[in-house]
Amino acid sequence: MLDGWLVIFTGPKLIDELRRSPDEELSADEGVAEVLQLRLTLGPGVDDQFHVAVVRDKLTRNLTALYPDVFDEISVSFNEYIPASDDWTEVRIWPIVQKVIARASNRVIIGLPRCRDETYLDVAINFTNDVFASSFLINLFPGFLKPLIGKAVPMVSKNKKKLMPMVIPMLQERQRMMEAHGDDWEGHPRDLLQWLLEEARAKGTPFEHVVEKVLLVNFGAIHTSSGAFTHALYNVAAYPQYIQPLREEIEAVVAQDGWSKASLGKMRKLDSFFKETMRLADGSLLNIFRKAVKDVTLSDGTRIPKGTLVAAASVTAHTDDTRYPEPDVFDPFRFARMREGGVEDAVKHQLVNTSVDFLPFGHGKHACPGRFFAANEIKTMMAYLLLNYDVKFAEEGKRPANIRFGPANLPSTSAKVLFRKRRRDEETNSASRS
Numbered sequence: 001m002l003d004g005w006l007v008i009f010t011g012p013k014l015i016d017e018l019r020r021s022p023d024e025e026l027s028a029d030e031g032v033a034e035v036l037q038l039r040l041t042l043g044p045g046v047d048d049q050f051h052v053a054v055v056r057d058k059l060t061r062n063l064t065a066l067y068p069d070v071f072d073e074i075s076v077s078f079n080e081y082i083p084a085s086d087d088w089t090e091v092r093i094w095p096i097v098q099k100v101i102a103r104a105s106n107r108v109i110i111g112l113p114r115c116r117d118e119t120y121l122d123v124a125i126n127f128t129n130d131v132f133a134s135s136f137l138i139n140l141f142p143g144f145l146k147p148l149i150g151k152a153v154p155m156v157s158k159n160k161k162k163l164m165p166m167v168i169p170m171l172q173e174r175q176r177m178m179e180a181h182g183d184d185w186e187g188h189p190r191d192l193l194q195w196l197l198e199e200a201r202a203k204g205t206p207f208e209h210v211v212e213k214v215l216l217v218n219f220g221a222i223h224t225s226s227g228a229f230t231h232a233l234y235n236v237a238a239y240p241q242y243i244q245p246l247r248e249e250i251e252a253v254v255a256q257d258g259w260s261k262a263s264l265g266k267m268r269k270l271d272s273f274f275k276e277t278m279r280l281a282d283g284s285l286l287n288i289f290r291k292a293v294k295d296v297t298l299s300d301g302t303r304i305p306k307g308t309l310v311a312a313a314s315v316t317a318h319t320d321d322t323r324y325p326e327p328d329v330f331d332p333f334r335f336a337r338m339r340e341g342g343v344e345d346a347v348k349h350q351l352v353n354t355s356v357d358f359l360p361f362g363h364g365k366h367a368c369p370g371r372f373f374a375a376n377e378i379k380t381m382m383a384y385l386l387l388n389y390d391v392k393f394a395e396e397g398k399r400p401a402n403i404r405f406g407p408a409n410l411p412s413t414s415a416k417v418l419f420r421k422r423r424r425d426e427e428t429n430s431a432s433r434s
């Protein structure tokens with residue numbers, strides 16, 4: 001790179017070594033700090049990552065209880081943004097997906113009505129772009145100039161300034177209620193903001209840092225999930241032969257059990273469709289970024305000097321033919337079949353399970369803590385769309401090219417998908433013809 005080496009780990013043995021390496025040698029925090037430069041743009045408060053444990057523990061433990069809200073936000077926003085008309089309507093899908101994900105995620109981050117507030121949503125969505133743009137700029141300069149450049153680029157701190165007057169009064173009001181009626185007051189909100197507030201009060205953390213955590217959770221949640229969902233939607237539109245088996249599975253489960261987190265767990269074809277999509281179109285061709293905070297020697301003798309950035313090559317892991325037969329073929333129900341081998345396989349090959357062969361969520365101690373939420377969200381979005389709309393591309397079988405920038409591998413942000421209200425009569429006719 002411009003100012004140093006990036007050492008890329010390939011192969012299961014070395015990727016596993018990267019996963020196991022302690023933060024005192026290959027540090028996750030220092031890796032992220034170097035790539036994103038948030039210390040310089042958001043402030044030193046970013047070093048206290050208490051939001052990670054809140055997402056990992058509180059959010060994940062409450063997924064079942066929160067599910068009706070997430071489903072509600074997804075259905076209400078799709079109904080609002082995609083017309084269910086009898087004729088095909090062409091829709092540029094990327095901004096809509098970002099909006100639906102921002103609303104559904106913020107329904108559990110900050111709750112109603114703020115999760116539908118346009119100004120708030122703009123900040124939540126654009127913050128990520130601003131982080132990448134400013135870190136790109138800062139990283140063009142040598143180390144001693146970086147702090148100066150960090151001060152001179154206002155994009156990231158501007159977002160914090162916009163969010164403070166929206167979020168701080170909410171925190172103050174909630175604090176007032178906690179002081180008056182105790183932490184578990186009747187009707188207290190069950191959302192991420194509340195859990196962040198409880199942590200912050202226990203640690204004496206200023207509210208300003210809670211606002212930063214709201215931004216950081218949005219950073220972790222929106223672009224990643226939007227990318228994964230859009231890649232999968234393009235696969236649905238490009239390969240219509242998979243729509244019917246997906247619909248049959250979703251309909252059978254919903255008819256028996258309704259919409260719930262447990263129902264999603266039974267939709268193995270849908271789970272597999274996303275896992276196969278992410279295997280071939282991971283949002284980043286490199287994952288598990290770390291920085292050597294001391295000289296490190298690997299088991300194969302490679303010496304990594306202190307200060308070097310390292311990462312794992314997910315693209316080679318995901319297309320290794322000793323792990324995945326016919327690795328370049330998009331075989332959407334591959335993982336559903338792999339799960340048929342028994343209880344161990346059923347767990348091992350589900351979307352949220354990370355391994356040296358499946359790295360979109362990272363792997364090891366720092367693997368994405370929000371992946372259980374993300375999987376529920378994107379699966380619900382797809383299930384809802386497939387049950388309520390017909391979906392296709394103007395030209396069948398042609399997926400729009402991905403956008404490649406550095407290690408990023410994003411779905412097209414300009415592609416249009418055609419939608420219309422689902423026509424069950426045509427499905428019945430084509431089923432009886434075949």
Ligand code: HEM
Nearest residue numbers: 220221224225228288360361362363366367368369370374
């Ligand atoms: C499909 C969606 C998502 C993908 C592909 C994804 C991917 C990732 C990856 C690759 C990492 C870094 C792992 C590592 O360094 O080893 C990560 C970390 C993180 N993600 Fe996600 N993520 C997704 C959704 C979410 C959501 C919805 C949330 C929050 C609700 C979230 C919160 C976080 C946080 C807080 C971290 C930092 C973890 C740490 O530093 O230990 N992510 N994610």
